[in-house]
Amino acid sequence: MGMVGGGPGALIGPIHRIAAELDREIVLVAGAFSSDAKRSIAGGAAYAIEPERAYPSLAAMLTAERGREDGIEMVAIASPNHHHLGAARAALEAGVAVMCDKPLTATLDEARDLERLVRAAGLPFGVTYTYSGYPLVREARARVAAGALGAIRKVVVEYPQGWLAGKAEGKQAAWRIDPAMAGSGGCIADIGVHAFHLAEFVAGLKVTRLLADLAAVVPGRVLDDDCQLLLRFENGARGVLLASQISVGERNGLRLRVYGEHGGLDWQQEQPNRLWLYRADGGTELIQAGDASLGADAVAASRTPGGHPEGYLEAFANLYRDFAGLVRGEKALLLPGIEAGVRGMMLIDAAVRASRDEAGWIDFGQSGSGS
Amino acid sequence: MGMVGGGPGALIGPIHRIAAELDREIVLVAGAFSSDAKRSIAGGAAYAIEPERAYPSLAAMLTAERGREDGIEMVAIASPNHHHLGAARAALEAGVAVMCDKPLTATLDEARDLERLVRAAGLPFGVTYTYSGYPLVREARARVAAGALGAIRKVVVEYPQGWLAGKAEGKQAAWRIDPAMAGSGGCIADIGVHAFHLAEFVAGLKVTRLLADLAAVVPGRVLDDDCQLLLRFENGARGVLLASQISVGERNGLRLRVYGEHGGLDWQQEQPNRLWLYRADGGTELIQAGDASLGADAVAASRTPGGHPEGYLEAFANLYRDFAGLVRGEKALLLPGIEAGVRGMMLIDAAVRASRDEAGWIDFGQSGSGS
Amino acid sequence: MGMVGGGPGALIGPIHRIAAELDREIVLVAGAFSSDAKRSIAGGAAYAIEPERAYPSLAAMLTAERGREDGIEMVAIASPNHHHLGAARAALEAGVAVMCDKPLTATLDEARDLERLVRAAGLPFGVTYTYSGYPLVREARARVAAGALGAIRKVVVEYPQGWLAGKAEGKQAAWRIDPAMAGSGGCIADIGVHAFHLAEFVAGLKVTRLLADLAAVVPGRVLDDDCQLLLRFENGARGVLLASQISVGERNGLRLRVYGEHGGLDWQQEQPNRLWLYRADGGTELIQAGDASLGADAVAASRTPGGHPEGYLEAFANLYRDFAGLVRGEKALLLPGIEAGVRGMMLIDAAVRASRDEAGWIDFGQSGSGS
Amino acid sequence: MGMVGGGPGALIGPIHRIAAELDREIVLVAGAFSSDAKRSIAGGAAYAIEPERAYPSLAAMLTAERGREDGIEMVAIASPNHHHLGAARAALEAGVAVMCDKPLTATLDEARDLERLVRAAGLPFGVTYTYSGYPLVREARARVAAGALGAIRKVVVEYPQGWLAGKAEGKQAAWRIDPAMAGSGGCIADIGVHAFHLAEFVAGLKVTRLLADLAAVVPGRVLDDDCQLLLRFENGARGVLLASQISVGERNGLRLRVYGEHGGLDWQQEQPNRLWLYRADGGTELIQAGDASLGADAVAASRTPGGHPEGYLEAFANLYRDFAGLVRGEKALLLPGIEAGVRGMMLIDAAVRASRDEAGWIDFGQSGSGS
Known part of the structure; x- marks a missing residue:
């Protein structure tokens, strides 16, 4: 999995990482954590991502990862709302599945556009309404x-x-x-x-x-x-x-x-x-x-057994587990x-x-x- | 205190009785518990009211009590909403203070009428919004x-x-x-x-x-x-x-x-x-x-001291205690x-x-x- | 009912009073609120007891009340533990029923004595383990x-x-x-x-x-x-x-x-x-x-109906209600x-x-x- | 990390795995999940462990892993109590740090033995009293x-x-x-x-x-x-x-x-x-x-931020995070x-x-x- 956003200082990025990996079906291996190349590498380091896979842009990530045998199959979009549509479009067009943070986009018009793109692409797509997990x-x-x-x-x-x-x-x-x-x-x-x-x-x-x-x-x-x-x-x-x-x-x-x-x-x-x-x-x-x-x-x-509290991260992970299932068909x-x-x-x-x-x-x- | 309503089968009548008497400042001694004379006597018996003070109507109660040295100084109106105005008017006109259950009346017009009566009478008047107690x-x-x-x-x-x-x-x-x-x-x-x-x-x-x-x-x-x-x-x-x-x-x-x-x-x-x-x-x-x-x-x-729960009846009683204070000036x-x-x-x-x-x-x- | 103890500054006396009277089956009409005559009268005044029935001792109360047509049939013992046995004995010997605060007495020996007295007297006797109410x-x-x-x-x-x-x-x-x-x-x-x-x-x-x-x-x-x-x-x-x-x-x-x-x-x-x-x-x-x-x-x-909290005073009152039943046989x-x-x-x-x-x-x- | 126990049907094994990996400092890569070779492989598969690293015994694991460049540095002991001492001893003697489930051993004598071994080895050693996390x-x-x-x-x-x-x-x-x-x-x-x-x-x-x-x-x-x-x-x-x-x-x-x-x-x-x-x-x-x-x-x-509940797995992970710190010195x-x-x-x-x-x-x- 690659992440979009979630760089230094981010709140939700690390949560996506933990949730995605909790069941060992997904691993965060790349990211466009910031549009600043150095900050992206720094952001990646916080997730133990190799510098070469911490990209300065989603476009760069999609291109580079496509060339790798172990390239990413999905991205998690964890950037502010106004980036969602563009990021999702780029990923879908590159044949990469998308888990998108909420709200879906910045405007309803963007959402309608994205809906068309998702339906056309036929790729797994999820929205992290965490609490449903x-x-x-x-x-x-x-x-x-x-x-x-x-x-x-x-x-x-x-x-x-x-x-x-x-x-x-x-x-x-x-x-x-x-x-x-x-x-x-x-x-x-x-x-x-x-x-x-x-x-x-x-x-x-x-x-x-x-x-x-x-x-x-x-x-x-x-x-x-x-x-x-x-x-x-x-x-x-x-x-x-x-x-x-x-x-x-x-x-x-x-x-x-x-x-x-x-x-x-x-x-x-x-x-x-x-x-x-x-x-x-x-x-x-x-x-x-x-x-x-x-x-x-x-x-x-x-x-866990009854009485051993599960929490927000586990709920979030349940969405990623569902998503992994989608990817498996x-x-x-x-x-x-x-x-x-x-x-x-x-x-x-x-x-x-x-x-x-x-x-x-x-x-x-x-x-x-x-x- | 006399009660209006609160006869056999009533829910709120006994609660008014307990609340009014809890602090020993008010005692229920009379009532127009029902428009049926027998039922009113039966209703009164449940409160240990002597039959002669269980009246078939508020008018009868007001008249008879006025003639007693120990006659009532206040009434609690515990009958359904559409009786409130009439009952309150009769009591106020007889110079008797009124504690009225909520809602005040059946209609806003009635409420405006009652407001005028209360202001004109200058007698103690309370409404049992219990929870404020x-x-x-x-x-x-x-x-x-x-x-x-x-x-x-x-x-x-x-x-x-x-x-x-x-x-x-x-x-x-x-x-x-x-x-x-x-x-x-x-x-x-x-x-x-x-x-x-x-x-x-x-x-x-x-x-x-x-x-x-x-x-x-x-x-x-x-x-x-x-x-x-x-x-x-x-x-x-x-x-x-x-x-x-x-x-x-x-x-x-x-x-x-x-x-x-x-x-x-x-x-x-x-x-x-x-x-x-x-x-x-x-x-x-x-x-x-x-x-x-x-x-x-x-x-x-x-x-009671902390940790000894007080409840609804005590809250209700606090309104009556306030009312007793009003009556005392x-x-x-x-x-x-x-x-x-x-x-x-x-x-x-x-x-x-x-x-x-x-x-x-x-x-x-x-x-x-x-x- | 007469009270023993519960005079000025008392915590549990007023609680006994409210509990005893809540259901209108018992009324506090007399008391030996203090061994100091003036304090006893002051204590009684807080309960609206007439001065003549606020006695300086239980003995005085029992004697005087026996002479009244409306004399007390029961006492509530609300004084410290070391008084319980003596008070209960005096009341029982006078043919007066006893509701005693807990613990029963100051020592187990006293308790055994009291047990014999109670069994011999055959009069109603209760202990206010309130929480069972x-x-x-x-x-x-x-x-x-x-x-x-x-x-x-x-x-x-x-x-x-x-x-x-x-x-x-x-x-x-x-x-x-x-x-x-x-x-x-x-x-x-x-x-x-x-x-x-x-x-x-x-x-x-x-x-x-x-x-x-x-x-x-x-x-x-x-x-x-x-x-x-x-x-x-x-x-x-x-x-x-x-x-x-x-x-x-x-x-x-x-x-x-x-x-x-x-x-x-x-x-x-x-x-x-x-x-x-x-x-x-x-x-x-x-x-x-x-x-x-x-x-x-x-x-x-x-x-009260469900959702209208009852509390400690009502629990206490349930013991008194039970006691009133005992008195009625x-x-x-x-x-x-x-x-x-x-x-x-x-x-x-x-x-x-x-x-x-x-x-x-x-x-x-x-x-x-x-x- | 290698696991001892935690094979098919285990309750606590998967919990150790999630907890250990939650912060990405530790990865489960090997295990002696069962003394039955096939069951150990099956157990490993549930954690996505390659069959070659799912060993039939701790001894086999320690030997084989020592020969790998990416061999394990620590084991998590998740087997029943009577195995703890033997497993911990073997690991410590092989220079491998130990995270041991509770209770420490089956008997106090064993615990004293283990204490000597741990102190002698000078290797990181933890006990998963989870709730302290x-x-x-x-x-x-x-x-x-x-x-x-x-x-x-x-x-x-x-x-x-x-x-x-x-x-x-x-x-x-x-x-x-x-x-x-x-x-x-x-x-x-x-x-x-x-x-x-x-x-x-x-x-x-x-x-x-x-x-x-x-x-x-x-x-x-x-x-x-x-x-x-x-x-x-x-x-x-x-x-x-x-x-x-x-x-x-x-x-x-x-x-x-x-x-x-x-x-x-x-x-x-x-x-x-x-x-x-x-x-x-x-x-x-x-x-x-x-x-x-x-x-x-x-x-x-x-x-997570306030109001986003963390639970048992995160508490458990905090012990592993501490342990990873120990390993880092x-x-x-x-x-x-x-x-x-x-x-x-x-x-x-x-x-x-x-x-x-x-x-x-x-x-x-x-x-x-x-x-």
Whole structure:
């Protein structure tokens, strides 16, 4: 695997590396870690990449690796959003599979372009909506699909963070609040898309309409840092999506609650090995990683016995494991693909539009078929 | 004290009785527990009320008690919403103070009428927004007022329940889902007003605009049983209010989170003796009942040492204790009064209007001054 | 009801008052609140007791009340341990029923004396092991009795507090650390007996042997403030009892875990409306107050719907309600009686003996039959 | 790195592999996965090890690898306890560093032998007391060392599991309950040593005396499956160690509480990213992974930002990272070494002796100096 971005100071690059390699099916061997040749080599060194495979550009990497017998078969795109489309296009055109960080691109138009490219290329393509890799998220999805809750009536997904409540400082903050790099969405693009994907993934339903109230709360900020959305799903179910980066004290509080005709569930990312299940008779069950009652998806996504906590890196690794399966020609039904990526961009686009001038409820639009 | 309603089969009547008497400042000695004379006597017997003081009507009670040396000085109105105005009017006209259950009345017009009556009468008047009686809610309010969070930016208040997710059965459900008795709001009137009052009470801010998405989810239901609201506060802060009675598995999950410029807080009704406080430096403090750091309001609202849980009845009793103070001529700054009652009705009215035809953001309107 | 002790500055007196009166079956009308006549009147005033019924001694109270038509039928003994025997004897000899605070007496010999008096008197007698009054403790007991866990194998009961970790100050601390008033046990007598009763009550088993490690940790302290005990139950089950008043940061952390052949349970006093139930198949169920699955004892011990927390005062009130039933001639199978009181004293005695000179395992001894 | 054991069906082998490789400093390239040549190759294949480096014995591996330029520098011993000494001896004699699973050996005599070998060899040696690798365990240790709690007075460490409550089935259970493979201790050897190391590691104190109550609860079991120990530390502090494998419903509930003169702390393995800190003034602070207040050890042991849970594999990887540092000639002060390994065996030996015939308190004995 080659990495695009993830150079010195990067947050998510090392996480991609660990996640990709955790199951020994993928190895990071090359990268275009920076457009500065020296910085790219320095970035590569942090991953124990040989200098000759730490390239100053993706183009250089694709060209050089093509000439190697052990050249890369896939890239992980871990650069800021505005680079995603270009990088993915170059890789796909070179016949290299792509695991792309979220959000898919900087704009919805770019996403539509990328969707066409992916469908045309017929190469493995994944989007790292990491949270869908947690075993108990997959268990939740399976239970909903099996009818444990009955018809879904209500979905509450929230994603509070507090790290941008003050003047944002540091590299991680800088690009996320800059429209030139992040695109038209701030918080909605950075974490809103995670919440959105989680909701659709577990509920097994697509959003068809929404209403949005986005704001740039911190003085001087251009992009939204606090988002309140109301949702309507295809079956008429109603929903709420809250995402915030100004909620002081919150770390990474992604939480999903789904309520159906005769059951409910509750999952929280900061305690990921637990899933609450509510029955209409008033019973409350705590499902835990390692439980004998878990279905195949959750079991397959676990590496340790019950009571030995797995976390974010393992969830992330589950996406890479799915991806490795795709590369081997297997199906990877749970791996977020280009459609999920596009839907995330549709969310950003719709939320920004709906919020502008208090536009009220707007249609979410259609995504292509397939995944 | 005399009670209006709360007869055989009543849920809230016995709770009013316990709460009122807990501190020995008020005693339930009479009641118009039912319009059926026999049932009223039977209802009274459950409270150990002598048959002669279990009246078939409020009018009868007021008349008879006026003639007694030990006649009642106050009534607790615990009957369904559509009786509140009439009962309160009769009591006030008889010079009797009133503790009224929520929501204040069945309609906003009634609430305005009642407001005039209360102001004219100059008698003690309280509304049992019970949750504002919890010691740690009062602590939260005091900390916000003292600036612990800085300027408030965001308020998330939610109140999920699940008990009306199926076909509603029993007396408690019956009147709450009947517009003739409940008024124009269902869930928003039954529990939305609690959430709303809690938010304004702790944040120390008034809502000025809102947007609402109310639905009657259970087939055949006329009144809303699930509510999603977006809020705007007077200082520009943004908010969300969720109330639901179809969230299977939820008991009485009232929860309030408030985020400011440099702090946040989190309180949950089902663990009422705890208050989470977040600092901008990333620190998380758990404030507990009995802590040495508590302010005067929380201390005054506590009856046991730390670690000895107080609950709903004690919170309720704190409102009655405040009320007893009012009757003695003291101030009761924390007791919800007529203004808070009217604001609850404004919420119901605005939410129903805003939700109709997806009306978008609407102005909340002005409440009178004073409390 | 008349109270013995509980005068100015008392902690537990007002709690007895609220608990006794909560269900309106008992009313506090008299008291010997202090041996100083003026203080007794002042103490009575805090409970709205008429001065003439605030007596300077129990003897005076018993004499005077016997002469009244509305004289007291019972006393609550809320004075320090060394007064219990004398007070209880005087009351019983006057034909007055007794609710006695724990521990039963100051010494085991006194307890044996009191046991004889109670059995001879044939009057209602209760001991306020408050925690057995919680609805979910009673549910736990019922489930164990019904075989939900199979044969019991292990019991872990712990009761950490931290309030005596420093130099003890104030009236509450003073008598508890003084052997002249508290008796031979400190922490073991003050809270160890609660933990012990809870364990036997829920497990439905009696302790037959124990090994103890008691210490006076805080410099200068005479009585134990930290206790570690190993237990053996009559069926061979093993157990641990930890009680501590020097565990800084702990409030009132009483917790009971019971494990059987095919199930386990966990209850924690600071979240008293929850009971965890573990099944041998790995399933985890959270039982909550108000649940439809609760048995008759838990339902009878609840006053509010699910999700409306009940707490310590309500648990305490359940003991008084049981007591009121006894007075009316009903059975009160769950109310701790003289046998439970004596067993608590046997615990203190055995623990102190076992701890002295590291005596190893010692027999717990036999208590009388009946309760 | 080469692995000893961890072949087909192994639980802990794959965990060693992931942990060792997580930071890319160590790669598993060889193994003696089974004494059956075919099974060893099959075992190796599961780790993508070339057949030629999947050996039928450790001796074969050491010999062959010595002849390779890229031969292994270290082994991870992941076989049952009774193999540890022989394997470690062979490796050390071949000049190969050793990471050994716990408990160190099958008997204390073996441990003393191994201690001599390790000291003589002067090669890196580690013992995988995994839980000491958690960031917040290291934070706890640092805070205690810095005096945050004052002098330590009490340590409560517990490790309840339930997986051996029934008839033990499967390979994992089989060897653990067989004295020929496990040694003289069952539960005390399998998990008691973890709890013991955690307690000494965080408290910074050594146990000097103990009293033990070990039992084989499940009918037919020879080795203990439930352990209750009382402890005395070198400074006079008192402690309790509970370990159990018959506590139905418990997963892997390792928990440590430490109380000092003016503070307390609480850490639970199933929520490993949280550390509770209690102050003598009654304040309660929740320290979380990623907090700005964390010290250098905790920061160094973290790979993700706050709110992104790290778990058991990452904790395990922290030991391997420390080990890699040792191999590079750095110090690894937090990595459990031979002394910690021997102390674990002393615990087993002392607990078994103390429990036999209810021997009462016994001296724990001295361990060598250094680590």
